[in-house]
Amino acid sequence: MHSPGAIQPAELWRLFMRAMAVVDYARPLELLHVPAADIPAGHAWIRVLACGVCFSDVKIARGQMPFSSSLRLPHIPGHEICGEVLEAPGGFWFQKGDRVLVYNYWGCGRCPMCRIGQENLCLNLQGWVGFTNPGGFQEGLAVPPERLLPLPPGISPEQAAPIGCAIATAYRAVVTRAAVRPGELVGVIGVGGIGLHAVQIARAAGARVIAVDIDPRKLELARVFGAVAVLPEEAEETARRWGDGIGLDAVIETVGHVHTVDLAIRMIRRGGRLIGVGYRLGDMASIHTPRWVLEEITLMGSRYALRHEVEQAIRLVAEGLVRPVIDEVLPLESANEALERLERGQAIGRLVLQVGSFSGV
Structure with missing residues (x-):
């Protein structure tokens, strides 16, 4: 041929x-x-x-x-x-x-x-x-x-x-899995190739967004796209302040480290949704079962699109x-x-x- x-x-x-x-x-x-x-x-x-x-x-x-x-x-x-x-x-x-x-x-x-x-x-x-x-x-x-x-x-x-x-994966995480609605408060942990697009899609859906990363350059670009951008050590307090003391409606976690998943869990409110996009071999994340059940926390993975x-x-x-x-x-x-x-x-x-x-x- x-x-x-x-x-x-x-x-x-x-x-x-x-x-x-x-x-x-x-x-x-x-x-x-x-x-x-x-x-x-x-x-x-x-x-x-x-x-x-x-x-x-x-x-x-x-x-x-x-x-x-x-x-x-x-x-x-x-x-x-x-x-x-x-x-x-x-x-x-x-x-x-x-x-x-x-x-x-x-x-x-x-x-x-x-x-x-x-x-x-x-x-x-x-x-x-x-x-x-x-x-x-x-x-x-x-x-x-x-x-x-x-x-x-x-x-x-x-x-x-x-x-x-990068963009399709972010779309599924934000729109399909998290079902982000206008007026909601959404966190994006890790604003790399997927996270920066998740910020934009959440904003396009009408949400207010808190972007979390350790890199000031990525945070600055997240600000350009309309997010409040914070370092990890500021994230939990910012989520409480923005969320009337109870936290965020949804968090998109793109990193997959144990400590970033734990941060995401601390940022969401009762009845909130945590969408996991990042993963790393061998890492084990966990949540206290009373909080998971009694506060109706939704833990959801999101794979590609x-x-x-x-x-x-x-x-x-x-x-x-x-x-x-x-x-x-x-x-x-x-x-x-x-x-x-x-x-x-x-x-x-x-x-x-x-x-x-x-x-x-």
Whole structure:
């Protein structure tokens, strides 16, 4: 399908694509030139234009995911993917040149979780792009068309990439799981790539927001988006003062440390909702059972997003209600720099890798 005679000179990259890959958990990613695999039947072929870099990519590169011991190396990370359709099977609505987001969690559609509408909790996952399947730190990717979401004009590939995870994950946590309503008081603990967008979405929902972080630079940007921004040692008192002495209606916890979860529990009021987005292997959070039961505290996890939630996140960006927070756009070959900056906490919002150029044909 990809024989040299069938490919135009401008598409020779499809023979040997540039890719930044995990070859050893103790070493930096390496630049490889990988042959493009045959496109599976019924799949579209996309040119990767941009790929956001998430802290999950750090954990994947360092072997710190639950599946790391069984992951076959070399592995290509990257799950926040904006691409351009180059080939699509007949009968679908995509055409060559369309810009799309990749929905990276490919549920089976048949298991009990998928059948009740929770494909993000699929029991028989068919693909997990960038996690257990090759991801967007490469120039091309085969994707089932039903896992592609169209992008409206006016959103650049670099702005679009973080929508697929950072913004969509924040949307699900704030809107679907926390069910934030106008006038409520909401805390966001950890204003990184997900948290800064959670602040914006909560504000767009009509809530007042307290943003908590240890980095003054992130707090300053949270203020720009309309939040009251505080350091962790100020958070509990601020929550009581803003919440008439009883605390906040909801807290979005994006860090996953034991002490930040404990802070979130102390910040919420009776009948409040704690939504956990961040997690770390081995950490155990807890709550005193009398408070949990007698004060009707809701503890709820929030994992990624459903496809319709990603589409809602796209609309929020298209309408100017949420601004993708991009720290810097780097070339694909700078993937290690991006991972190191995330690991050191030096990124404000998302770092994005520019992978390919949009042809628009």
